[in-house]
Amino acid sequence: xxxxxxxxxxxxxxxxxxxxxxxxxxxxxxxxxxxxxxxxxxxxxxxxxxxxxxxxxxxxxxxxxxxxxxxxxxxxxxxxxxxxxxxxxxxxxxxxxxxxxxxxxxxxxxxxxxxxxxxxxxxxxxxxxxxxxxxxxxxxxxxxxxxxxxxxxxxxxxxxxxxxxxxxxxxxxxxxxxxxxxxxxxxxxxxxxxxxx
Amino acid sequence: xxxxxxxxxxxxxxxxxxxxxxxxxxxxxxxxxxxxxxxxxxxxxxxxxxxxxxxxxxxxxxxxxxxxxxxxxxxxxxxxxxxxxxxxxxxxxxxxxxxxxxxxxxxxxxxxxxxxxxxxxxxxxxxxxxxxxxxxxxxxxxxxxxxxxxxxxxxxxxxxxxxxxxxxxxxxxxxxxxxxxxxxxxxxxxxxxxxxxxxxxxxxxxxxxxxxxxxxxxxxxxxxxxxxxxxxxxxxxxxxxxxxxxxxxxxxxxxxxxxxxxxxxxxxxxxxxxx
Numbered sequence: 064x065x066x067x068x069x070x071x072x073x074x075x076x077x078x079x080x081x082x083x084x085x086x087x088x089x090x091x092x093x094x095x096x097x098x099x100x101x102x103x104x105x106x107x108x109x110x111x112x113x114x115x116x117x118x119x120x121x122x123x124x125x126x127x128x129x130x131x132x133x134x135x136x137x138x139x140x141x142x143x144x145x146x147x148x149x150x151x152x153x154x155x156x157x158x159x160x161x162x163x164x165x166x167x168x169x170x171x172x173x174x175x176x177x178x179x180x181x182x183x184x185x186x187x188x189x190x191x192x193x194x195x196x197x198x199x200x201x202x203x204x205x206x207x208x209x210x211x212x213x214x215x216x217x218x219x220x221x222x223x224x225x226x227x228x229x230x231x232x233x234x235x236x237x238x239x240x241x242x243x244x245x246x247x248x249x250x251x252x253x254x255x256x257x258x259x260x
Numbered sequence: 261x262x263x264x265x266x267x268x269x270x271x272x273x274x275x276x277x278x279x280x281x282x283x284x285x286x287x288x289x290x291x292x293x294x295x296x297x298x299x300x301x302x303x304x305x306x307x308x309x310x311x312x313x314x315x316x317x318x319x320x321x322x323x324x325x326x327x328x329x330x331x332x333x334x335x336x337x338x339x340x341x342x343x344x345x346x347x348x349x350x351x352x353x354x355x356x357x358x359x360x361x362x363x364x365x366x367x368x369x370x371x372x373x374x375x376x377x378x379x380x381x382x383x384x385x386x387x388x389x390x391x392x393x394x395x396x397x398x399x400x401x402x403x404x405x406x407x408x409x410x411x412x413x414x415x416x417x418x419x420x421x422x423x424x425x426x427x428x429x430x431x432x433x434x435x436x437x438x439x440x441x442x443x444x445x446x447x448x449x450x451x452x453x454x455x456x457x458x459x460x461x462x463x464x465x466x467x468x469x470x471x472x473x474x475x476x477x478x479x480x481x482x483x484x485x486x487x488x489x490x491x492x493x494x495x496x497x498x499x500x501x502x503x504x505x506x507x508x509x510x511x512x513x514x515x516x517x518x519x520x521x522x523x524x525x526x527x528x529x530x531x532x533x534x535x
Contacts, residue, residue, distance in 0.1 A: 089472055095342070133397065134399060170394060170395050203502055204335065205393070205497060206481060206483060207393075207500075208392055210481060240369075240484055241484055244320065244324065244370070245485065246483060247482045247483065249484075252409065252410065255412070256409045
């Protein structure tokens, strides 16, 4: 005869085992769902192109500017970031997506290895964007490509954070002469600079 | 009596000219003075006889390889080939003097290139480059002149006119009509913006004729390598070395020859406009 009053975890009752199984299953399913949602938010881009727009998690849309397939203009792609992001977080997320590269036919303008180390916006609307050395070291070079890189950074920042009026590019915390030997980046550019487009 | 005086003068002259004095006279007569006059022709007041100097700047070099093509072709090697051939054509066909900012595979900074160009007292500066891209996209040639959307550090300097010397890497300091003001190194190109744009358009049209194809265009960009140049200055970028089709063309000497000929013809056209 089975005695009552035993410690509950020592019981071998079939109904208890069933409840434990249900809890474990719910934990696994819930955890997987949380991870899926979390990954979508983290990079702002992780949704598969096959996912319908109305099934996307809610959030703010940002535009990321790449080079057109003929590299004769800038074209935008849309990404989503968590709602309520501060301007500096929007700027960082936008540049992170720019570095990650396009998902369509557009052409990347930043090396995939280039990361934003820090970003600061001063009271006059100048954004100081500090990139890792990969922006310069892994750049393919050429005046035209450098122009596309600089303009895509400025356009991406201006489109998503209107308070940014000028952009100063830094490499590893310092002002650089050029990205790859051509365009003078020692001073900030106005985001309205149309280059030669 | 007369013979005595003559012999005395001759004797004194022989004594005076002996030794180091004779050597110095010969050196002055046949070495230093002609060399100095050649270097400073404007001192003679004969500007018409001065041979114009074209400075050709082969982009990159040494540790700075520039764009690396898919087959290992390097921008620095192609730019040197084109510049060397263009220099030969400019001297042989046009009778002008060509000076290269580098003649071998050495590392030369942008600042040093500008200084060399300015110090030669050059009349034209042409920087030669090959483009690059993140993709193998085809890209047509382009020519550039200096244009900075951010303006100049001191706007009033744009009103500066007259032949004056840059602070660093300046042109010859003797013989030019020096003004009391100086040109800042950062603003050396200010005086030549219009002429540079004209040269860029001439270079573009001549390359278009040589390659029998449309280029991408003539553009103004804040190119650091042109900012410090104290003469009409342009940069040409031939195609994209990341494009395998274009890279294959560069193995053909005909491409280099056409590029060099286009540059030489543009120099000739520009000279004709200046007359």
